[in-house]
Amino acid sequence: MIAEIGQLALILALCLALVQSASLLIGAWRLDGALMSMGRTAAVLQAAFIAVAFAALGTAYVTGDFSIALVAAHSNSAQPLLYRVGATWGSHEGSMILWVFILAVYGAAIALAGGSLRESLKARVLAVQGVVGAAFLGFLLLTSNPFLRLTPAPFDGAELNPVLQDPGLVFHPPVLYLGYVGLSIAFSFGVAALIEGRVDANWARWVRPWVLAAWIFLTIGITMGSVWSYYTLGWGGWWFWDPVENASLMPWLLATALLHSCLVLEKRGALISWTILLSILAFSMSMVGTFLVRSGVLTSVHAFAVDPKRGVYILGMIAVMTGLALGLFAWRAPRFRTGALFTAVSKEYAITLNNLFLAAATATVFLGTFYPVFVDALHGDKISVGPPYFNATFAPIFMLLFVLVSFGPMLNWKRDSLGPLLSRLIWPALASAIAVVGAILIFGIGHVMAALGFALSAWLIVGAGAVLARRWRPVSHGAFWDGLWGRMRATPLAIFGLALAHAGLGVTTLGITAMAGWQSNAVIAMTPGQSLTLAGKTVTLTGLRGIEGPNYEAAQARFAIETLAGSRVLISERRFYPDSQTTTTEAGINVGLLGNVYISIGDRAAGGGLVVRLWNHPLVNFIWGGAFMMAFGGMVSLADRRLRVAVVKRVRAPAGVLEPAAA
């Protein structure tokens, strides 16, 4: 029964999405208030029906309804409840339900909120959102039906991939999807603006919080994924340039660019067409990511069960949606007025450069990820592109971009001059000079790349501090401390957000630099009682035993490690899941501010000992700490945005700031 309810709910949601698009498009065209209101209701109902379908699938997993093929394939009665819930979105079909659910919730949010948004723009945004929703619902129903029955129903189910049986799984995909799908709003706003043939500051003011929210979710989602792979994959890397990681990085890079270009559009009315293009491309990259994971076009640790039929559908969907959007862009965008002019020393110019670097970085990742596909398609050669390519291309672009980061916030809009700008940056410049000289003196000239890395992180962190210091400096003469508290309180939250995000970038850079320069490891066969010293830390194997988990058997090794806080016990396991005949590694990690000690165990060695891999990871937690700092900066800024949107509502911006030049 529950499967049929879910199935029916999905079909109704598809119908509602179609009704939503049609009524809103026609309604906005004819300025028919009744039609537009009907479309909004359809958007809300669509979300409600998908919620029913999602709940139906979740219930089937929790109660263990193995007559549903999907449930039988990904869960069994021995699986802990948390992972039965997590399995709801751990499979291809389930994750697509989550995807359309989030899409519909965003649509409903726009339908219900967004009072000050111009009605016709809102209708067109929701119409595009409905088309996207219908396309994905069609995909779900035609190629990936989650509610297919299995006859005869098995007595018990198979198992969720044991690598995915981890608390990380429960949170990582939903957060990432909130980000991916959040970019659909930017896409819808972009296409709606092209249909309307008009972009104004209000457009940017409306779209920016959505982009910011999507960016926050993407940042957290990617970071969680990185942490998760660090501790579950058992070899202590934090980024692998795996195609699927790249697929999440590309939308993030474009969302970052969009975030900044929206600012220029909102404040100065420039970069209009470019911003629209970015809004289309950012969500298209999210869709390309889905294509990548589900079509089997590339092999990856993340790939879902591969079905070429799905690949064809997704590719067709991308071709139609992005193709139509870019076609509209080619037709309508030339009619937008060219934006306000600015000089080479200005905030606009710095942000334009930032966008160019981010676009170049995206192109680099895109080429590296898809080059094997294209080469194979043209020549039939199998090649793979690995970290050396990305280190050689992506890293230099990002280092240049990081130099730019501390300039941007220090520049004035429209026109600035070089002399005062440089004097504003004296402290960050001094800090990075000290970092370079200090690092070379301490570590030697051989570590010149690491010295540059330290210089960059000093430049970013002190640069972020300088943004605040410039705000807090007294306007007229007087001591810095006089009235400081008042000036601090008068600083908008968005400025704090900016400083946090840029400083977070510096913190991440610090972690990456330390890991690249000083990571070390050792592999030996150990017997109980034996000790190993690596990078000044001594680890002793104290015990080895077999244990029984709820749905696995494991060899468990216990280690003692001496730290400043005394002796600590680390546990590393090698788990075997008999249901799926899979082995996973649970690393033992001693987490510290200055670095981690990471132990994973392997098989028994020929001589009778246990193969133990020990890593020293200096400052590795800074990488994720910095990323979370960026996301937190985004949240702080978002809190500010809400206030400003409310202000706009009351004052009403002058209409027609950016009417199309020749309509």
Place this chain on the structure above:
Amino acid sequence: MRRLIFLAPIVLFAIVVAGFALGLRRDPSLLPSTLIGKPLPSFSLPPVDPKAPGLTSADMTGGSPRLLNVFGSWCVSCRYEHPVLMALKSQGVAIEGLDWRDSRADATRFLAAEGNPYERIGDDEAGRTVIDLGVAAAPETFIVDRQGRVRYKQVGPITPEVWTSTLAPLMARLKSE
């Protein structure tokens, strides 16, 4: 001119979509050998049966094109493949064997019980040669031409279908080269 710039995104996009569409038709799990078109790496392996000859890379050149089959008595798929190899031998196909990570006693017992399809067998107990050949799992079969160059690699067991559809035509072509 200005309009052309705005057309650039959709043109680039069309190229990318075409690339993806072509890419969809291939199977990334088919991993060919990097050795294809190149001579076999040189090796010289002792025999399994002390009275028989061993196998060296020099044995693989000259005469007729031949198969180099990597197997092990411990390998289940090899046992599945074995009757096909016996049938090929009776058709006069030259097959050389590379016994991988196996004890001589186990290999001898296996061949005595199931029959020996190989002209020569090299014993690679340490698995060194197999690493040079880039073998991931047994069974794998290399097709080697008269000049001793690798022309094809079959991953997994040779089934009658694989033989008739892929390997037999290739062998016939190599024979006439």
